[in-house]
Amino acid sequence: MTRSAIDIMASQRRFDAEKLKEVDAIANTYSYAPIKVALCFGFLTRKDYIAFLKNEGKEFVDVRNYEIDESYLNQCDIHHLNSFLYIPLKQDFDGSLLVAAADPFDEKLANSLMVKFRTNVKLVAADDLDITWIAHTKRGRDLVNESVYSLMKKDPTSSGHITFTDPQLITLFSTIALAVIALFVYTIPTIIVLNFLASFAFLGSILFKLYLALKGSQSELHDDVSIEELGAVKNEEVPVYTILLPVYKEDKLIRKLIWNLRGLNYPPEKLDVKLLIEEDDDKTLNAVKSLDFPANFEVVVIPFMMPKTKPKACNYGIYFSRGELLTIYDAEDIPDTWQLKKAFLMFKKLPKEYVVVQGALNYFNRNENLLTRMFTLEYSYWFDYMLPGLETLDVPIPLGGTSNHFKLDKLIELGCWDPFNVTEDADLGVRVYDKQYKIGIVRSTTYEEANNEPFNWIRQRSRWIKGYMQTYLVHMRNPVHLIRRIGWGGFFGFNFFIGGTAITFLVYPILLLFFFVYLIFNISGIKALFPDWILYFAIFNFVAGNVLMIYINMMAVFKRRYYELILFSALNPVYWLMHSIAAYKGLWQLIYKPFYWEKTNHGLSKQSSATTAPAI
Numbered sequence: 001m002t003r004s005a006i007d008i009m010a011s012q013r014r015f016d017a018e019k020l021k022e023v024d025a026i027a028n029t030y031s032y033a034p035i036k037v038a039l040c041f042g043f044l045t046r047k048d049y050i051a052f053l054k055n056e057g058k059e060f061v062d063v064r065n066y067e068i069d070e071s072y073l074n075q076c077d078i079h080h081l082n083s084f085l086y087i088p089l090k091q092d093f094d095g096s097l098l099v100a101a102a103d104p105f106d107e108k109l110a111n112s113l114m115v116k117f118r119t120n121v122k123l124v125a126a127d128d129l130d131i132t133w134i135a136h137t138k139r140g141r142d143l144v145n146e147s148v149y150s151l152m153k154k155d156p157t158s159s160g161h162i163t164f165t166d167p168q169l170i171t172l173f174s175t176i177a178l179a180v181i182a183l184f185v186y187t188i189p190t191i192i193v194l195n196f197l198a199s200f201a202f203l204g205s206i207l208f209k210l211y212l213a214l215k216g217s218q219s220e221l222h223d224d225v226s227i228e229e230l231g232a233v234k235n236e237e238v239p240v241y242t243i244l245l246p247v248y249k250e251d252k253l254i255r256k257l258i259w260n261l262r263g264l265n266y267p268p269e270k271l272d273v274k275l276l277i278e279e280d281d282d283k284t285l286n287a288v289k290s291l292d293f294p295a296n297f298e299v300v301v302i303p304f305m306m307p308k309t310k311p312k313a314c315n316y317g318i319y320f321s322r323g324e325l326l327t328i329y330d331a332e333d334i335p336d337t338w339q340l341k342k343a344f345l346m347f348k349k350l351p352k353e354y355v356v357v358q359g360a361l362n363y364f365n366r367n368e369n370l371l372t373r374m375f376t377l378e379y380s381y382w383f384d385y386m387l388p389g390l391e392t393l394d395v396p397i398p399l400g401g402t403s404n405h406f407k408l409d410k411l412i413e414l415g416c417w418d419p420f421n422v423t424e425d426a427d428l429g430v431r432v433y434d435k436q437y438k439i440g441i442v443r444s445t446t447y448e449e450a451n452n453e454p455f456n457w458i459r460q461r462s463r464w465i466k467g468y469m470q471t472y473l474v475h476m477r478n479p480v481h482l483i484r485r486i487g488w489g490g491f492f493g494f495n496f497f498i499g500g501t502a503i504t505f506l507v508y509p510i511l512l513l514f515f516f517v518y519l520i521f522n523i524s525g526i527k528a529l530f531p532d533w534i535l536y537f538a539i540f541n542f543v544a545g546n547v548l549m550i551y552i553n554m555m556a557v558f559k560r561r562y563y564e565l566i567l568f569s570a571l572n573p574v575y576w577l578m579h580s581i582a583a584y585k586g587l588w589q590l591i592y593k594p595f596y597w598e599k600t601n602h603g604l605s606k607q608s609s610a611t612t613a614p615a616i
Helices: 005-011 017-030 034-040 046-055 078-084 107-117 128-139 141-154 166-185 187-218 227-232 251-262 282-289 310-318 339-349 370-393 408-413 424-434 454-475 479-520 523-527 532-560 563-592
Strands: 086-091 097-101 121-125 241-247 271-278 298-302 325-328 354-363 404-407 438-448
Touching (some): 005 017, 034 298, 078 128, 097 107, 107 121, 128 282, 128 298, 141 310, 187 479, 227 339, 251 282, 282 298, 298 310, 310 424, 325 339, 339 354, 339 404, 339 438, 370 438, 370 454, 370 479, 370 532, 424 438, 424 454, 424 479, 454 479, 479 563
Parallel strands (some): 241 271, 241 325, 354 438
Antiparallel strands (some): 086 097, 354 404
16 A cells, blocks of 8 residues: 555544545545645645654755756646646656655655656655646646637637727728818717717616616516525535636735635535636745645646736636636635525526526625725626626626636636636626527625725726727627627627726716816807707716716615615716726727736725625
8 A cells, every 4th residue: 555645644643534534535536646635625734744744854845946857847747747746857866766746755656657757766845836836837838828829719709819800990990080071071060970979878878777777676586596495405416616716916815815715615525726826926825835724725826928817817727627617706705605505506497508607796895985885886786786687688798707607618618718808707798698608697795895995996997997898899890790699689788788888988078078068168158069959968968877877876775785875876976987087098008008907906905804784
């Protein structure tokens, strides 16, 4: 019988028989080395394990600064390196192959490598995370290349690699040229037409959102999983569930992330949790190393390749995912305890064409300041009213950034996420409908940290709006094809909700200017340029649009009983002006640097736990 570090620790009573049995069972299920299971499934801290190895007389090799003979490493598969945590280093003076291993006692690994390389093997100790870093950065290049270009090769019309196609550029510049010529030749009529179109787009988009909110307020489609059904779910019947945790320089949130994941009511042995860390993010990697309590996730290091985006990281993580279902959480997320089981039951209830279910997002620090209150109102009407309204109308649902749950095989069939789109989930939501699948809503909330700092908020929001513009440009390359795939209802819903959202924020300052001109300046001077009807039409649309959005914000408080926020709805016109600033910044970035992922800083809030709001 071969031995390993875990067997030795068990013989020293550092591991009881029950734990050893669990480790072996998970190792057999996932085809992992026992030490990987112990370190990644919450059985053992890295500090305790390192102390054990040193006590056994093992010295550590710094593999990240070691001169490796890559001729041996290049013969190894990245998945095998990742699963068994070893790195071939070089031939020793006696002709043996030196191999750095997280478990230098692993006789099974040593024997298999002796057969592979046809030479004696000497195992030396190395940090498991340093081994992981070397394995992915040296042998993961082909996979990260696929993560970036797979969708573009498989379905080029759905890829955002090209921001503007030639037909779109021709149409855009032709329209601008005609508008400029018309302004010179027919100045007043052209301004009137442009003003009318802007006003119509503004009010039309808001009326559509009001309609969605009213439909969403009536919908109970997302309320299908009962407490009794949840209680009847047995651990044996639930599938392996992959959780992707894409992080970048989130070292301060690692401890909180671990405790939040431990709150999930799901059998730990069936959680396949991947912490996705970028190659240059030593801060987060070192934060994981320094933990003094067990972690319940596996680290996957993303080799450097542009664009440096969350969807690229998630695509890479897919290659190491073992679940039947998959979801994504951000570092600061606090998911509903029952969310995974709720999503599992929703998939069982829904027809087979439903390949995604979206959970709601809301904020645990809603009352921290004015910005967090406005942000909470926005998310409340978005996830509690808008998305159920879209589901009721059977039109494309732009997914949120987290808490969307996928059937993994269907996600792979769809081409996963577009690494060139900075709102990759909204884009994927449209692609789901384009490929004749559906998205459901699950009644479960994940609490996040509301952005409490204006400039940080604008960075985040400009990326979101830029991503909506990207998504609109990609899927409107062939409008006829889109209509055939999603129908006229889906087409108009897509235009009003995806395209209309960005246009509304861009048009808003123009209508605001008209309104202030009307209030401040002599109306008779304006009449010389514009007829009464166009001026009144613009002002009416501006006022009516703001009143309707205030009303929608007021509706948002009722499902969650956030009644203390209702008066803040009146500040929506000011909040929308911030959106306009972000929209113009996003438009500039769309032209100047379309794939740039503007980092949002997390961990700024002084509040750290979810509220006791109803579990919607």
